[in-house]
Amino acid sequence: MVRIPAVLREREFRRFWLGETVSLFGDQITLIALPLVAVLTLDASASQMGFLTAAALVPNLLFSLHAGAWLDRRGKRRQAMIATALGRAALLATIPLAYLLGLLSFAQLLVVSFLVGTLSVFFFVAYSTLFVSLVPRSRYLEANSVLYGSRAFSFVSGPSVGGVLVQALAAPGALVADALSFLVSALSLSSISPDEPPTEEAQRGHVKTGIRYIANSPIVRASLLATATINFFNFIFWALFILYATRTLGVRPGLLGLVLGAASVGGVIGAVVAGKLSRRIGVGPAFAVGCVVFPAPLVLVPLAGGAEWTILGLLFAAEFLSGLGVMILDITVGSIKAALIPDRLRARVAGAYMLVNYGVRPVGSLVGGGLGSWIGLRPTLWIASVGAVAGVLWLLPSPLLRLHELPEVEE
Structure with a gap:
């Protein structure tokens, strides 16, 4: 039932x-x-x-x-x-x-x-x-598991x-x-x-308050550095992935779409298990798991070669496991930020977080295109997939790895 x-x-x-x-x-x-x-x-x-x-x-x-x-x-x-x-x-x-x-x-x-x-x-x-x-x-x-589950299911269909x-x-x-x-x-x-939280009067430095909050919060600062690093290298990867899969590996576009669509079910599973994993090992360690499981499987892509079924199997595994990891990452970090950030600062912190975390994406895409032209597609994919895993290193000196329950509000 x-x-x-x-x-x-x-x-x-x-x-x-x-x-x-x-x-x-x-x-x-x-x-x-x-x-x-x-x-x-x-x-x-x-x-x-x-x-x-x-x-x-x-x-x-x-x-x-x-x-x-x-x-x-x-x-x-x-x-x-x-x-x-x-x-x-x-x-x-x-x-x-x-x-x-x-x-x-x-x-x-x-x-x-x-x-x-x-x-x-x-x-x-x-x-x-x-x-x-x-x-x-x-x-x-x-609630985040339900919302991100819808997102993962939208990726499938x-x-x-x-x-x-x-x-x-x-x-x-x-x-x-x-x-x-x-x-x-x-x-x-x-x-x-x-019932929405109250507004706050604009004062000197009002716009930059979100940046200052992130800089002074060891938890939010470490999570931003980790996710921004992963995003930067991930966009290097995806700038070249389709080109590499179709031209270097010879995968037909229609078949590639079917494989990636089927593998997106990994995200649905990730949305289901994120809460259970957080309760078992702690929300902070679960976030760290997501920071590794999201990018690490992408090394299977530059490793792919040989028979067509081997290539398709490795591409499927990379997307399936990566989708599972990104849901664990997004659900846990979203819940941590929801619990930690005070209501009066929430929109400003969200804006500052987006500025960095989303701002690195076009930069990563441009770097990916430049590196792919300079050193080749496969070496660039190796750099991107290994570099993204390094994002978890930002968490090592932070309190996140010791965070078992959702944190209290941090003013």
């Missing part, structure tokens, strides 16, 4: 989770459909595809700090999330509309990607505050649904599905009314 998580029996969290789940599936469709609009509809070049990726990531560097300060000062995080969901729906809807009118251009894709990325920054900075307004402290791990929609509706038409998913998200958020 399947046990329904206790947190899903709470009406407001259940509605929040449902909206997030639908939106996550829509996001996975856009991850396939938007690049295909550029490639298939507008015949974009390799450099243009790089600009399109950068346009979606750059807002993390530009706006994360100020988004956190603005939300902590203004409050009304739920209304901000509703507005950003509606805004992203409207922006994505302009692409199929322009396509039908014969007006679609690459410049429009760049502008839409940048603006959607900007609104996403505000949404996810507000998300951390709304989460703790909906979930009691004792349920943080369970979202790309397949996206592929079917692209085939049926053409790439621009498939974006309608993500626009509709944002409407569902906005509707679910409008149906709840959590």
Whole structure:
């Protein structure tokens, strides 16, 4: 008999989770459909595809700090999330509309990607505050497991649904599905009314308070250094993975998609076991396990060779185990931060954390492309997969490895 998580029996969290789940599936469709609009509809070049990726990531560097300060000062995080969901729906809807009118251009894709990325920054900075307004402290791990489980399941089926929609509706038409998913998200958020934490008056240094908090917190500082290091090397890896798998290993794109989609079930399992692992060995040690199990299996990719079934088996194992590890990492670190960071600083700390943790991603992609051209694909993949494992070293001198229960609030 399947046990329904206790947190899903709470009406407001259940509605929040449902909206997030639908939106996550829509996001996975856009991850396939938007690049295909550029490639298939507008015949974009390799450099243009790089600009399109950068346009979606750059807002993390530009706006994360100020988004956190603005939300902590203004409050009304739920209304901000509703507005950003509606805004992203409207922006994505302009692409199929322009396509039908014969007006679609690459410049429009760049502008839409940048603006959607900007609104996403505000949404996810507000998300951390709304989460703790909906979930009691004792349920943080369970609630994060449920939310990240939806994310992992979207990785399994979202790309397949996206592929079917692209085939049926053409790439621009498939974006309608993500626009509709944002409407569902906005509707679910409008149906709840959590008690949000009070706002804080803006004072000198208000914007930089999140940075100072992270710098002075041994737990948050170590977790950020670890995850940012992993992210940097992981984006070096993924900048070259598809190219390496298809050109060097000779894996057909359709077959590669099937293998990676099937292997994404590792993330679903990771979401299930994260809470149990945390209770057994402690939440801090479980986070350290995730910091190793997420990147370490990727060494199987540069090791791959020989018969086709051997290559596919190693790629499957790499993605399966890595997906399991990333869920353990994300669920544990998300719960630790939810418990530790005071409400009055939550949005500013989230913004500062995103600035670094997401800001290294475009840098990693650029470094990956440069290294791949200079020393070759396989050596670069070795550097990326081994370098990412080194992220766990930041945890060794920190209190995280001795953290068995969720920490108390740290002012």
